[in-house]
Amino acid sequence: MSEQRPVAPPERRVAALEAALESRGLDAKAFVDKQVRVSEEDWVPQNGARVVAKAWTDPEFRKRLLANGKDAVAELGLSMPRHHRHLVVLENTPGLHNVICCTQCSCTAYSIIGLPPDWYKDFEYRARVVRESRTVLHEMGLDLPPEMEIRVWDTSADTRYMVLPVRPSGTEGWSEERLASIVTKDAMIGVARL
Amino acid sequence: MDGMHDLGGKQGFGRVRHSRDAQVFHEDWEKRANALLAFAVKSGYLNMDEYRHAIERMEPRHYLAAGYYERAFTGLLTLLVEKGIVSREELERLAGGVIPLALPSARGRGNDPGRRRFVRGDRVRVKEEFVPGHIRMPAYIRGKAGIVVDISPAYPFPDAHAHGVHAEDEPTYAVEFRSQDLWPQGADAALVHVDVFESYLQRT
Numbered sequence: 001m002s003e004q005r006p007v008a009p010p011e012r013r014v015a016a017l018e019a020a021l022e023s024r025g026l027d028a029k030a031f032v033d034k035q036v037r038v039s040e041e042d043w044v045p046q047n048g049a050r051v052v053a054k055a056w057t058d059p060e061f062r063k064r065l066l067a068n069g070k071d072a073v074a075e076l077g078l079s080m081p082r083h084h085r086h087l088v089v090l091e092n093t094p095g096l097h098n099v100i101c102c103t104q105c106s107c108t109a110y111s112i113i114g115l116p117p118d119w120y121k122d123f124e125y126r127a128r129v130v131r132e133s134r135t136v137l138h139e140m141g142l143d144l145p146p147e148m149e150i151r152v153w154d155t156s157a158d159t160r161y162m163v164l165p166v167r168p169s170g171t172e173g174w175s176e177e178r179l180a181s182i183v184t185k186d187a188m189i190g191v192a193r194l
Numbered sequence: 195m196d197g198m199h200d201l202g203g204k205q206g207f208g209r210v211r212h213s214r215d216a217q218v219f220h221e222d223w224e225k226r227a228n229a230l231l232a233f234a235v236k237s238g239y240l241n242m243d244e245y246r247h248a249i250e251r252m253e254p255r256h257y258l259a260a261g262y263y264e265r266a267f268t269g270l271l272t273l274l275v276e277k278g279i280v281s282r283e284e285l286e287r288l289a290g291g292v293i294p295l296a297l298p299s300a301r302g303r304g305n306d307p308g309r310r311r312f313v314r315g316d317r318v319r320v321k322e323e324f325v326p327g328h329i330r331m332p333a334y335i336r337g338k339a340g341i342v343v344d345i346s347p348a349y350p351f352p353d354a355h356a357h358g359v360h361a362e363d364e365p366t367y368a369v370e371f372r373s374q375d376l377w378p379q380g381a382d383a384a385l386v387h388v389d390v391f392e393s394y395l396q397r398t
Contacts, residue, residue, distance in 0.1 A: 031233050
């Protein structure tokens with residue numbers, strides 16, 4: 001009776017839950033297949049990139065975006081899950097840099113800037129960026145001048161954040177589409193500047 | 195609870211393992227695990243506060259050793275078993291092995307009946323509270339003072355919502371702290387903002 005059973009690997013646990021739900025007549029599989037497609041095709045940083053490009057080219061939109069992010073992104077046909085009731089857009093300037101994190105888990109405005117990358121959910125970023133922001137950004141390849149103010153935003157509740165990067169010089173006259181193509185998920189998290 | 199998940203400001207971690215175009219998922223089962231959470235929420239089996247707390251209740255060695263999607267899926271399975279949607283025995287039989295789940299929940303709590311509204315610019319202090327159940331106050335702001343810079347719409351109160359306790363919704367306040375106040379002589383200079391539920395705050 002002292003036989004030690006092995007621990008089931010995670011992929012077997014997932015398959016077990018799917019089988020258990022199926023055996024109850026719950027149509028989880030079709031939902032899961034569809035939801036996987038949503039997570040791969042709909043929750044992408046190109047959404048946020050469109051928002052940023054629009055804000056760079058349309059001053060009235062930028063004002064609305066900074067005043068009420070959720071309503072403004074809805075103008076571009078973008079939605080957020082029901083429990084994300086508030087989107088705050090943090091505007092970088094030449095003298096100010098914003099960076100977002102979630103020290104307790106992984107919260108992000110994933111339907112706008114895309115699902116969080118692996119390192120965002122790892123312990124190193126979660127533990128360190130609130131306390132050693134300038135050092136961590138430097139290690140990640142972003143050297144900020146000493147006089148630049150850093151503002152860190154810990155997503156500790158259901159308000160969601162995204163960074164509005166500074167529009168790079170040399171992009172005058174570019175179309176929104178071309179501008180959107182240079183906006184990255186890292187820049188909307190705030191670990192890169194464009 | 196002052197759990198293993200509450201990592202903000204912890205020391206001893208190395209460099210962020212950052213890469214350009216970092217991946218969200220590394221294996222197919224991670225995508226399905228993520229989608230199964232959405233199924234459970236849609237089906238009304240659980241709410242996001244219960245889910246977050248179930249991850250926080252993982253045995254600390256398991257929490258630290260598991261990757262992100264294993265932690266997430268452990269939270270999901272723990273709740274489905276606790277709520278009787280599926281049984282652990284059935285899952286382990288289907289999986290052909292042991293499935294580690296999170297540890298049992300402690301009790302929750304309701305809103306602070308004496309809480310008060312704040313406005314932008316108010317100076318506030320985070321109460322010195324130590325609760326056994328779910329709370330969304332990172333420990334690094336406990337007892338610290340800052341300034342309200344933004345106010346959210348009202349949300350379910352997590353300390354109650356994660357435990358099936360009835361409570362009123364309340365707003366969160368984006369409170370701006372100086373890193374030097376959070377970790378005197380022990381932090382890079384920055385303004386650190388945390389969204390804090392109304393019940394966690396008092397006037398300075």
